[in-house]
Amino acid sequence: MKQFWNFSAGPSVLPKEVLQQAAEEMLDWHGSGQSVMEMSHRGAEFTQICDEAEADLRKLLGVGDEWAVFFSQGGASAQNAILPMNLIALKEGRTADYVLTGSWSNKAYKEAKGYGEMRIAASSAEAREIDGVQYQAWQWAPDFSEWQINPKASYLHYCSNETIGGVEYAQLPDKAAIGAEGVPLILDTSSHFLARAWNLEGVDMLYAGAQKNAGPAGSTIIVIRRELIGQCEAICPDVFNYKNLDEARSRFNTPPTYSIYMSGLVFKWLLAQGGLAAIEQQNKAKAKRLYDYIDSTDFYHNFVQPSHRSIMNVPFVTANEALDAQFLKGAKERGLLNLKGHKSVGGMRASIYNAMPIEGVEALIDYMQDFERQHG
Numbered sequence: 001m002k003q004f005w006n007f008s009a010g011p012s013v014l015p016k017e018v019l020q021q022a023a024e025e026m027l028d029w030h031g032s033g034q035s036v037m038e039m040s041h042r043g044a045e046f047t048q049i050c051d052e053a054e055a056d057l058r059k060l061l062g063v064g065d066e067w068a069v070f071f072s073q074g075g076a077s078a079q080n081a082i083l084p085m086n087l088i089a090l091k092e093g094r095t096a097d098y099v100l101t102g103s104w105s106n107k108a109y110k111e112a113k114g115y116g117e118m119r120i121a122a123s124s125a126e127a128r129e130i131d132g133v134q135y136q137a138w139q140w141a142p143d144f145s146e147w148q149i150n151p152k153a154s155y156l157h158y159c160s161n162e163t164i165g166g167v168e169y170a171q172l173p174d175k176a177a178i179g180a181e182g183v184p185l186i187l188d189t190s191s192h193f194l195a196r197a198w199n200l201e202g203v204d205m206l207y208a209g210a211q212k213n214a215g216p217a218g219s220t221i222i223v224i225r226r227e228l229i230g231q232c233e234a235i236c237p238d239v240f241n242y243k244n245l246d247e248a249r250s251r252f253n254t255p256p257t258y259s260i261y262m263s264g265l266v267f268k269w270l271l272a273q274g275g276l277a278a279i280e281q282q283n284k285a286k287a288k289r290l291y292d293y294i295d296s297t298d299f300y301h302n303f304v305q306p307s308h309r310s311i312m313n314v315p316f317v318t319a320n321e322a323l324d325a326q327f328l329k330g331a332k333e334r335g336l337l338n339l340k341g342h343k344s345v346g347g348m349r350a351s352i353y354n355a356m357p358i359e360g361v362e363a364l365i366d367y368m369q370d371f372e373r374q375h376g
């Protein structure tokens with residue numbers, strides 16, 4: 001059988017074991033006589049599935065009862081509006097701070113502007129020279145020390161992994177050091193959710209579309225300190241009011257039941273791998289292998305500031321677009337799927353999420369070497 005490796009940015013690769021288990025349970029979940037897709041979202045079976053998914057996610061993240069953990073819908077994109085509607089009233093002034101580092105943080109900022117006065121706390125919109133290297137807009141990220149925080153902001157928002165540009169903040173900011181004590185810190189973590197073992201002490205909310213690193217498309221995962229919930233604007237639809245979602249344990253209305261079930265299987269798979277610390281080590285090793293190879297040759301280039309290179313999304317180019325197109329064609333023939341870069345960046349992008357084994361990265365590098373030999 002031909003081996004395929006899927007480098008899609010999202011929806012993306014899922015653990016093979018998870019897909020196999022889902023296949024085995026497709027027609028009859030645990031002797032219930034029903035597929036998970038056919039169950040009532042309020043019945044005993046799905047209640048067990050949903051509660052277990054939530055509990056396993058809490059275990060992975062190490063968050064207790066002071067946090068709400070729930071599944072919503074609309075993707076990370078919907079959160080760009082839902083989040084300000086839920087949180088803008090936290091403080092007087094109706095203002096929030098945004099850090100801009102690429103496509104997704106810019107979209108979040110633009111949408112949020114409809115709900116209050118949004119400030120830019122830091123941005124990589126300008127080209128900049130760092131350590132003698134010239135970086136274009138969105139190929140670098142401002143250091144935490146450069147963030148200019150408004151202490152009266154209702155919250156501070158940033159995207160910790162820009163999926164399109166391949167720009168990541170690997171560490172969390174120290175709120176005291178950046179002058180953000182008392183300002184809730186909110187991260188769009190969509191494309192590296194559950195990829196790193198973070199201490200969430202200084203964080204107040206994380207959200208992620210499931211389809212990048214935590215399951216199939218359909219659910220949006222929200223992890224938020226309960227003390228921030230309860231000041232939702234009246235214009236916000238009830239189904240997106242965090243208080244309702246928390247109180248109903250993700251079942252205020254009919255949730256994307258099958259998607260939650262699949263994410264639950266992914267969480268169990270992650271726990272079996274040894275949790276987030278173990279998966280982070282694997283992710284770092286995979287990313288290092290690929291970046292080291294790219295840096296070892298003049299044939300391929302990644303343009304991101306090295307200290308902010310993403311361990312999940314690795315954009316790269318050859319010398320020109322024609323060669324990129326040839327590379328992509330040959331890759332597909334070798335079973336290396338979905339390597340085309342985002343249209344705004346061009347070239348290639350290898351997304352090497354949790355479920356991509358090191359063997360997939362090695363197969364990609366083997367092909368890159370062969371291609372260079374033929375065209376270098």
Ligand SMILES: *Cc1c(COP(=O)(O)O)cnc(C)c1O
Nearest residue numbers: 075076077078104163190191209
């Ligand atoms: C994919 C992505 C989004 C948008 O997700 P949708 O689920 O399509 O709305 C937002 N932010 C980041 C970082 C992403 O990777």
